[in-house]
Amino acid sequence: MSEFIISEEALRRNAELLQRVAHASGVHILLALKAFATTGCFPVLRSYTAGCCASGLYEALLGAHEMGGHVAVYSPAYAEGDLDRLAEIANHIDFNSLTQWERFAARCMAYPRVQSGELQFGLRVNPAFSTGETPLYDPCRPGSRLGIDITLLPETLPVGISGLHIHTLCEQGAQDLIDTFRVLEKRCASLLRDPSLRYLNLGGGHWITQPGYEVKKLVEFLYGLRERYNNVEIYLEPGEAWSIHTGVLRAQVLDVFESMGFHHVILDISVSAHTPDVLEMPYRPDVFLTEKTGASSSSLKASMPAVCLPGESYYRAGQAGDTDYTYRIGGISCLAGDVLGDYSFPRKLMVGDILMLDDMAHYTIVKTTHFNGVKHPGISLLTLDGRLTPLRCFGFKDFKNCLG
Numbered sequence: 001m002s003e004f005i006i007s008e009e010a011l012r013r014n015a016e017l018l019q020r021v022a023h024a025s026g027v028h029i030l031l032a033l034k035a036f037a038t039t040g041c042f043p044v045l046r047s048y049t050a051g052c053c054a055s056g057l058y059e060a061l062l063g064a065h066e067m068g069g070h071v072a073v074y075s076p077a078y079a080e081g082d083l084d085r086l087a088e089i090a091n092h093i094d095f096n097s098l099t100q101w102e103r104f105a106a107r108c109m110a111y112p113r114v115q116s117g118e119l120q121f122g123l124r125v126n127p128a129f130s131t132g133e134t135p136l137y138d139p140c141r142p143g144s145r146l147g148i149d150i151t152l153l154p155e156t157l158p159v160g161i162s163g164l165h166i167h168t169l170c171e172q173g174a175q176d177l178i179d180t181f182r183v184l185e186k187r188c189a190s191l192l193r194d195p196s197l198r199y200l201n202l203g204g205g206h207w208i209t210q211p212g213y214e215v216k217k218l219v220e221f222l223y224g225l226r227e228r229y230n231n232v233e234i235y236l237e238p239g240e241a242w243s244i245h246t247g248v249l250r251a252q253v254l255d256v257f258e259s260m261g262f263h264h265v266i267l268d269i270s271v272s273a274h275t276p277d278v279l280e281m282p283y284r285p286d287v288f289l290t291e292k293t294g295a296s297s298s299s300l301k302a303s304m305p306a307v308c309l310p311g312e313s314y315y316r317a318g319q320a321g322d323t324d325y326t327y328r329i330g331g332i333s334c335l336a337g338d339v340l341g342d343y344s345f346p347r348k349l350m351v352g353d354i355l356m357l358d359d360m361a362h363y364t365i366v367k368t369t370h371f372n373g374v375k376h377p378g379i380s381l382l383t384l385d386g387r388l389t390p391l392r393c394f395g396f397k398d399f400k401n402c403l404g
């Protein structure tokens with residue numbers, strides 16, 4: 001049976017680094033729930049994070065009730081009823097447009113938690129400065145609907161607004177943030193110096209836990225920012241950085257056959273339903289063949305997926321043609337494009353073999369569907385003591401309940 005496995009050790013490794021950055025720079029680092037929201041892992045993350053970043057009411061409820069701490073909400077638009085409920089649990093509510101703020105300003109100012117300062121409001125700014133490469137993930141791409149066009153901002157903060165929010169990065173480095181903030185300082189200096197400004201949210205996309213990220217540069221930049229804007233609290237809300245290299249998806253080979261000039265493998269998962277970013281982005285995940293330790297491993301390359309189970313060793317699959325055993329790995333749905341890619345292995349694949357798709361915690365578990373009625377992978381946590389603790393199993397009822 002297929003299963004997502006998350007490693008507590010890897011989660012803590014990421015979280016410790018993020019906490020070090022927060023402590024050294026004096027900023028608050030939130031977990032963006034859109035990237036990773038497995039509540040069974042919140043007890044691991046709770047002591048490291050300042051709280052959560054939510055994309056709307058449901059994530060805010062999850063953050064407030066299951067994680068605790070600060071709740072920062074940004075949504076491209078709010079419905080009245082949602083805003084009223086958010087006002088009871090959120091600490092920051094950031095607006096995407098001046099029209100939404102103007103529509104709701106009076107309502108917002110009347111919420112009881114505003115007087116005590118527990119609830120503050122902000123505006124998301126679009127600095128129109130792209131540093132990323134993938135248009136799908138670039139909020140500054142031409143014609144973007146995300147954030148207020150920097151050229152249309154007022155000179156002073158509207159009454160009731162005490163925060164500014166930017167989110168422009170995706171899997172990017174410290175220099176990209178520095179360059180983006182420079183644009184902001186150049187083009188909305190008066191807003192950054194406005195005496196009503198209380199918080200600055202620098203969004204997500206900071207790839208802080210990715211090897212090679214310039215952590216020292218980020219800390220120095222953030223520290224300097226706090227000195228320049230000393231009345232302002234600074235927030236970062238990465239998602240990926242908490243959860244990259246922390247999880248895998250294990251899948252079983254159900255069939256191996258030849259057709260239309262290819263050797264095909266069918267797994268018990270669906271690429272479309274369980275790893276949708278592979279098709280959406282698109283990208284090619286690393287795949288590992290799992291062998292029981294003790295099995296003939298002469299041709300196995302020592303290699304490490306994000307999660308290793310005791311008693312197993314792993315072979316990283318190569319490009320098509322690297323060995324004599326190349327397979328087109330496909331999912332079990334009837335979608336023609338439900339294909340992971342072509343991979344080569346050190347031996348023939350057989351029914352029952354376990355393949356491990358690497359790095360499948362972030363933006364994967366949160367995006368799964370029950371498409372085609374494919375059995376949903378379970379979710380387990382590999383705890384520090386080496387125990388595999390099931391967090392959730394899914395069955396027919398879960399499939400049926402989400403269909404109405």
Ligand SMILES: Cc1ncc(COP(=O)(O)O)c(C=O)c1O
Pocket residue numbers: 032034035053074167169170171203204205206237238239240241
């Ligand atoms: C507003 C906002 N904040 C934070 C994030 C988290 O970004 P990441 O997971 O790349 O760090 C996103 C991602 O899309 C976002 O849209």
